[in-house]
Amino acid sequence: MSDWPDxxxxxxxxxxxxxxxxxxxxxxxxxxxxxxxxxxxxxxxPCALLSPEEAQAQVEAxxxxxxxxxxxxxxxxxxxxxxxxxxxxxMAALSPYYAELGLDPEAPRPAATRAPFDDxxxxxxxxxxxxxxxxxxxxxxxxxxxxxRASGARVISSATTVEEAVWLAERGCDAVIAMGxxxxxxxxxxxxxxxxxQPGTFALVPQIVDAVDLPVxxxxxxADGRGVAAALALGAAGVQVGTAYLRxxxxxxxxxxxxxxxxxxxxxxxxxxxxxxxxxxxISNRLMAEIGPxxxxxxxxxxxxxxxxPLRSARPxxxxxxxxxxxxxALARESGAEDVTLALARDGLARLARLSGRPRPA
Amino acid sequence: MSDWPDxxxxxxxxxxxxxxxxxxxxxxxxxxxxxxxxxxxxxxxPCALLSPEEAQAQVEAxxxxxxxxxxxxxxxxxxxxxxxxxxxxxMAALSPYYAELGLDPEAPRPAATRAPFDDxxxxxxxxxxxxxxxxxxxxxxxxxxxxxRASGARVISSATTVEEAVWLAERGCDAVIAMGxxxxxxxxxxxxxxxxxQPGTFALVPQIVDAVDLPVxxxxxxADGRGVAAALALGAAGVQVGTAYLRxxxxxxxxxxxxxxxxxxxxxxxxxxxxxxxxxxxISNRLMAEIGPxxxxxxxxxxxxxxxxPLRSARPxxxxxxxxxxxxxALARESGAEDVTLALARDGLARLARLSGRPRPA
Numbered sequence: 001m002s003d004w005p006d007x008x009x010x011x012x013x014x015x016x017x018x019x020x021x022x023x024x025x026x027x028x029x030x031x032x033x034x035x036x037x038x039x040x041x042x043x044x045x046p047c048a049l050l051s052p053e054e055a056q057a058q059v060e061a062x063x064x065x066x067x068x069x070x071x072x073x074x075x076x077x078x079x080x081x082x083x084x085x086x087x088x089x090x091m092a093a094l095s096p097y098y099a100e101l102g103l104d105p106e107a108p109r110p111a112a113t114r115a116p117f118d119d120x121x122x123x124x125x126x127x128x129x130x131x132x133x134x135x136x137x138x139x140x141x142x143x144x145x146x147x148x149r150a151s152g153a154r155v156i157s158s159a160t161t162v163e164e165a166v167w168l169a170e171r172g173c174d175a176v177i178a179m180g181x182x183x184x185x186x187x188x189x190x191x192x193x194x195x196x197x198q199p200g201t202f203a204l205v206p207q208i209v210d211a212v213d214l215p216v217x218x219x220x221x222x223a224d225g226r227g228v229a230a231a232l233a234l235g236a237a238g239v240q241v242g243t244a245y246l247r248x249x250x251x252x253x254x255x256x257x258x259x260x261x262x263x264x265x266x267x268x269x270x271x272x273x274x275x276x277x278x279x280x281x282x283i284s285n286r287l288m289a290e291i292g293p294x295x296x297x298x299x300x301x302x303x304x305x306x307x308x309x310p311l312r313s314a315r316p317x318x319x320x321x322x323x324x325x326x327x328x329x330a331l332a333r334e335s336g337a338e339d340v341t342l343a344l345a346r347d348g349l350a351r352l353a354r355l356s357g358r359p360r361p362a
Numbered sequence: 363m364s365d366w367p368d369x370x371x372x373x374x375x376x377x378x379x380x381x382x383x384x385x386x387x388x389x390x391x392x393x394x395x396x397x398x399x400x401x402x403x404x405x406x407x408p409c410a411l412l413s414p415e416e417a418q419a420q421v422e423a424x425x426x427x428x429x430x431x432x433x434x435x436x437x438x439x440x441x442x443x444x445x446x447x448x449x450x451x452x453m454a455a456l457s458p459y460y461a462e463l464g465l466d467p468e469a470p471r472p473a474a475t476r477a478p479f480d481d482x483x484x485x486x487x488x489x490x491x492x493x494x495x496x497x498x499x500x501x502x503x504x505x506x507x508x509x510x511r512a513s514g515a516r517v518i519s520s521a522t523t524v525e526e527a528v529w530l531a532e533r534g535c536d537a538v539i540a541m542g543x544x545x546x547x548x549x550x551x552x553x554x555x556x557x558x559x560q561p562g563t564f565a566l567v568p569q570i571v572d573a574v575d576l577p578v579x580x581x582x583x584x585a586d587g588r589g590v591a592a593a594l595a596l597g598a599a600g601v602q603v604g605t606a607y608l609r610x611x612x613x614x615x616x617x618x619x620x621x622x623x624x625x626x627x628x629x630x631x632x633x634x635x636x637x638x639x640x641x642x643x644x645i646s647n648r649l650m651a652e653i654g655p656x657x658x659x660x661x662x663x664x665x666x667x668x669x670x671x672p673l674r675s676a677r678p679x680x681x682x683x684x685x686x687x688x689x690x691x692a693l694a695r696e697s698g699a700e701d702v703t704l705a706l707a708r709d710g711l712a713r714l715a716r717l718s719g720r721p722r723p724a
Contacts, residue, residue, distance in 0.1 A: 005716065005717045005718070161627075161628055161629040162627065162628045162629070162692075163627075163629065180562060180564060181543065181562050182561065182562040182564055182565040192629065194629075196632040196633065196655050196656075197629040197630070197631065197632050197646070198629065199544065199583075199628045199629060199689045200542060200543055200544040200562030200563055200564060200582070200583060200689060201562055201563075201564035201565075202542060202544055202562060202563035202564045202582065202583035202584070202589065202592065202690075203544040203563075203582075203583035203628060203688070203689035203690045204628060204689075206586065206588050206589065206690075206693060207628040207690075207692055207693065208628075210693075220562070220564065220565075221561075221562060221564035221565035222564070224568065226568045226595055226596050226597055227564065227568065227596070229592075229595035229596075229717075230564065230591075230592040230593075230595035230596045231592075232595075232717055233588055233591035233592035233594075233595045233713055233714070233717060234588050234589070234591075234592045235588055265523075265524065265525075266523055266524045266561045266565060266566060266569040266570075267523040267524070267525065267554065267556075267559040267560070267561060268559070269559065270558040270559050271558065284559070293558050294558075326565070327561045327562060327565035327566075328564075328565045328568075328569075330524075330569055331568060331569065331572075351595055352595070352714075352717045352718050353718050354367065355367045355591075355594055355595060355714045355717075355718070356367070356714050356715050356717070356718035
C-alpha cells in the first residue's frame, strides 16, 4: 500500500503513486506508458511527432495493455512563417558540415514536422477521452481548451517561471508542472525566451507552490527516491520523471544516445536551440561544442531541425543528433520502466521515513 | 533540543543545527556571524575584502560576542597579470556610461582589491585559530593548506560540479559545499568556466553525495524550511544559506539592494561577469540588461570592478552596482539573522516530521 503524505495527485488522476512519466516525443511510446501505468504512475503518450491517426492507434494499444489513466500530451506552439533569408543564414552556419560530409546544400530536405494541437487532435481527445491532457509551451486557444475540458480530461501544463505558473492557473489548469532548469528536452517556456533567468528546480518549486493554489508537480533532476522525497519537501505534490526512463528497454532512443546516457556526467548537458530552434537540454555533442549550444542563426521552432536532417542521415550518431537528457542523467539506471517507477515510489517513501526517524517500510 | 537525522556536520563543526551562514564579502560582517552563531548555526567571516589586520579585529569581535565556532573564509584565486589592451577594451564597452555620467575615462581609478589567501592570511589563521576555514575558487597551495590543517581548523570548500567535489575530497577537505546554479554571488567554479553546464542544486547534490565520502553541504536556493528538508532528502548533511540573510538588519547591503530583494522574483537574477570579471549571480539591473549578463570584454577577476567604480560612485544605486542574490531571493524575509536561522532549523525539522506523518514538534 502506498502511504504518500500528499494525496492530491493520487486523487486528481486516479493513480497509486504521484509519479508522472514525462511524455518524450520521439523517445517514448506505448510500451513505456504501459510500464509506468502498471507500476501505478501516470503513463503518457506524446503526440507531437504523430499524426492524429497514429496517436489514436497508440491510445488504443495503451488501453488494451493498461487499466490505468492516460496522459495524452501535445505541443501548442505557433508554427513560424517561412523566412528564406533566415533559412539561408542557418544553412550557411551549417555549411562546413555539409562540405565535410559531401552533401549538396541545394538538395531538397524534409520539412521539420512537429504538429501543434489543433482541431484534428482535439477531435482525437473527444473521441478517445484520455483522463489527462497535458500541454507543452503554454495552452491552446480558449476554444480548443474548452473542448478538452468538456471531454472530461484533467488539464495540466508546464511552467518554467512563477509568472507562467500563474498564467496557467488563471486559465483553469488542474495542476502545474514546475519545470526546473535541470530538466531534459524542450524548455516549456512560453512567456519568456531568456534562458539566463530560468530558475532551477530547487528554487522554482517552492515559489510556484506559494504562488498558485494548485497541486505542483516537480520536474527537472528528479531521477531517484532522493529526488522524489526532496520534491515533496519543497512542497510539490508529486514529480514528473523523464531522463530516468531513457535507459529502460521501453525507451525508444537509439544506441548512441543510450551509450551517452551510460557515460553521463552532472556537467555533461546544456540547453541548446540548435536542433529544433527552441531551447532544449541535451547531452553536449560535437555540434553544440563547435557552434556553441545557443545560436542566433538557428531558425524558429521547429524549422531548425530541417537543415540538420541531411547531416543526421549522412552521419547517424551523436555528432549531429539531439540527445535530450536532464542534469540528473547520471542517476538513471539501466532498468525496466516498471521497476524504475516502483523504485522511485519505494525509495522516495523510505527516504522520507528515514529522515524523520521512523523505521523504513519493508 | 535539535533532532536532526544527520549529525555529521553537528559533530564536525560543534554546532547545534547543520546550517552554515554563507560568507558574503561586502554583505556580511561580525553582526551577522554572531547572530547565526547564537542561533546554533555556523557563523562565518568573509575576508576577501579585508586586510589581515581588519580580519583579525573582526575575529576578536566575534569571539567577544559569540561562544560558538567560527568559519573564516578566503578566496584563493590567482590575481591576473595586468593587460592594458584588455583593460582598454573593457573601458570601451563602458564608455557610453562614462559619457552619460560626464566622467573622464582617463581619470585614475581605484584598483579592484579582492585579496587571495596568502602567507599573511595564513598567519592570521594560525594566530586566531578559527574552528573552520573555508575557501572559494578551489584551495590554496599545498604548503598553505598544510599550515591551515596544522592549525587544527576543519577545511571546507565549494564545488559546482562532481569533478570539483572529487578534486576537493582528494586534497583532504573535511566536507564539501555543493553549490548549485541557483546560488547567489560568485560561482565557486575552479576547474571550469563553462556556465552553460553548471548543474542546479537538485541535480548536483545527490551526484556529489554519490561521488565523495564526505558530508555534503547543499547551497543554492535554500531559503526556508522546505529547502532545508529537501537538502537532507537529497542526501546533504546540511545547508549553506546566504540570500535568506540579506534582508536582516545584520546584513550590510545598501538600501537599494534591500529594495531589490523585497521585490525579487524567481526569474529576476542571472549569472553575470560584468561586476568583477568572474561569473556571479545577482539581481538583474540596467548594466546586465544593456550589455548582456556575460561579456567577453570584462577583464579577469577581480579587475573588471575597477572600471565600474567611477560609475558606481557617480550614480549610487542599482544601475551599475552588483546586487548578489540567489534564485530563492523571493523567499527571504525581513527578519533578524538569529530568527532566520532558528526558523530554518525549526521549519526544516517540522517539514520532515510532517512528510512522514509524525506530529510536528512544538
